[in-house]
Amino acid sequence: MxxxxxxxxxxxxxxxxxxxxxxxxxxxxxxxxxxxxxxxxxxxxxxxxxxxxxxxxxxxxxxxxxxxxxxxxxxxxxxxxxxxxxxxxxxxxxxxxxxxxxxxxxxxxxxxxxxxxxxxxxxxxxxxxxxxxxxxxxxxxxxxxxxxxxxxxxxxxxxxxxxxxxxxxxxxQYKLRIGLLVIIISLFVTASTLIVMQILVIAPILKLREDLQTAGELVISNPEQIHTAELHSLNHQRKDELGDVMDEFRAMLTRITTEIQQRIEAEQNVRREQEKSEELLLNILPAAVAEELKENRHYVAEGFSNVSVLFADIVGFTALSANKKPAEIVTLLNDIFSSFDRLSEIYGLEKIKTIGDAYMVAGGLPMPQPGHAMCMADMALEMLSEMERLNQVSGYNLQLRIGIHCGSVVAGVIGTRKFIYDLWGDSVNVASRMESLGLPNSIQVTEAFHKKLGDQYCFQQREAIDVKGKGLMQTYFLLGKKVSLARTCQHQL
The missing domain is CATH 3.30.450 (Beta-Lactamase)
Structure with missing residues (x-):
């Protein structure tokens, strides 16, 4: 009851x-x-x-x-x-x-x-x-x-x-009996009609409303699960006008699902392409510079007062390449510079560019980096070790000539096409001269860089050399890192 x-x-x-x-x-x-x-x-x-x-x-x-x-x-x-x-x-x-x-x-x-x-x-x-x-x-x-x-x-x-x-x-009394009969008949017909409507119309409409609510929530939160959802309208068939409405709902849901799936696939493709573009952009530019370019579409060069700059050059590579196929030369350079790239990531330094068989890296930019001079010195020593390892693998006898200087530079991206993050200034020229005036398998540094490292590394003083545009300069060869202040250097020139 x-x-x-x-x-x-x-x-x-x-x-x-x-x-x-x-x-x-x-x-x-x-x-x-x-x-x-x-x-x-x-x-x-x-x-x-x-x-x-x-x-x-x-x-x-x-x-x-x-x-x-x-x-x-x-x-x-x-x-x-x-x-x-x-x-x-x-x-x-x-x-x-x-x-x-x-x-x-x-x-x-x-x-x-x-x-x-x-x-x-x-x-x-x-x-x-x-x-x-x-x-x-x-x-x-x-x-x-x-x-x-x-x-x-x-x-x-x-x-x-x-x-x-x-x-x-x-x-x-006759009229009352007639009126009562009318009311009884009306109530009976009304109740019967409502019960039939509840079963045949109202209940399916309420189910359809629940299906619409569920489908709407799935469209917003998890559209991939629409076809697997337990929806009354997807599992029941009717051969009347309400059945036509349910058919239209199923067709609409199919269209929406298809469009959402296509949109998701398009978004995934766009995201993958964007990730590729991001990765490519980060391979070309520092992360901070790349973000600035994405937001402002331009980047103004910025001055840095405390930066370490390293130039490295492969000695005798030009003569070697004259007797080798282009593919072999490119493969050899790729192996060498890829190993240098890994070192720059390990030490948190910024690779600037390669020019032929020359490699340029900087420390302390575009974001400040405490101890960048020590990181640069450690990377330079690792570069010599890495070259020895590659020689053993390849059978070649290649040598590196490395120069390092520290000071102020201007860094940034100029132009509107083929962006490159580059450095300008006297410190860049001096570092380049340290490399070109150095010796094979040696790391030549300026007095400023020598003072930056202090007594934690072993150096060998070199006689003053004449540097174009700078005159006589006192330079040093970086031999290695001291194990302790009480022990002698383990690397000799």
Missing amino acids: GSKLHFLAQLFSRRISRRVAFWIFASIVAIEAIILVPSARRQEREFIRQLEDHTSIKITWLVANLPKTQQGATSLTSTQADTLLQELQAAVMQDKSPMLALQGAVVYDNVGQIIASFGDRPTLDWQAIEGGQTYYKNWTEDVYDSSWSALGQHNCTLVIRHNIAGIKTELI
Whole structure:
């Protein structure tokens, strides 16, 4: 019982159910009223007809049994009229029928004079009689008046007043029964219709709404799972208008899923291409510079006051390349410079560029780097070791000439095409001179770089050399890193 009440409560909680229930109920009531109200009117007329017929039979019988009047008499005598009314009252008392519950009666002669009467005196409408009407009727409250003219061969009129309270009560009860029947029929049809609508229409619509909500959430959060989701509309078929709507929903969902999948694939392709572009850009430019170029589309050169610059050159590479195939030369250079690139990443230094068989790297830019001089010295020593290893693998006897200087530079990207992060300034020129004026398998550094490293490394002082544009300069060869301040250097020139 509780579940049925809960079902009905849910049924009438739906807005569409309430609207449908109202219109169905109102429509059925209107239709039943159109059909049954005339039936009530017919019943009313039937009660009156039965009353008149019942009374008419009694009056006809009584009149037929009246004493004969004198020859040529055209009206009842007063005695005959009194007799007629007394016998009518007696007949009513004996019959005890509600149809003959009389309140009064009057007998008029042919000139409208009262011959006899009893009880309430009904009023006769003589114009109606003269107009040819047989009956005079007065239906007011609980009273009904009827008349009979030309009683037998007597030219008289009898008017009887009936008490129809019982008839009206029965008529009201009849109308109430009809009204109750209309309400019961309307409620039954409405409830049946709503139950059928709940099963065939409302419940599927609510399922479709849930499917739309679920699909919308999946489209936003996880569109790949739309086809695997448990959606009522995807698993049920209907051959009606709601089925057409569900078909359109499935088609729309398929289109959306396809478009989302295509968009996801396009976004993934764009992301992969973007990652490739990012990787390529970071291989060309420092990360900070690349970000600046992506945001501002231009980068203004910036000055740095404390930077280490290293130049390295492969001794005798030009002569070697004259006897080798281009592919072999490119492969050899790629192996050498790739190993140098790995060292620059290990020590956090910035590779600037390669020029032929020359390699340039800087420390302390574009982001400040404490201890960049020590990192540069360690990388230079590693570069010599790496070249020895590559010689053992390849069978060549290549040598490096390395020069390092520290000071101020200007760094940045200029131009609008084929970007390159480059350095300019006197410190760059001096570092380049340290490399070109150095010795094979040696690391020549300036006095400024020597002071930067302090006593943590082993150096060998070289005689002053003449540097173009700078004159005589005191330089040093970097031999290695001290194991401790108490031990001697392990590397000798």
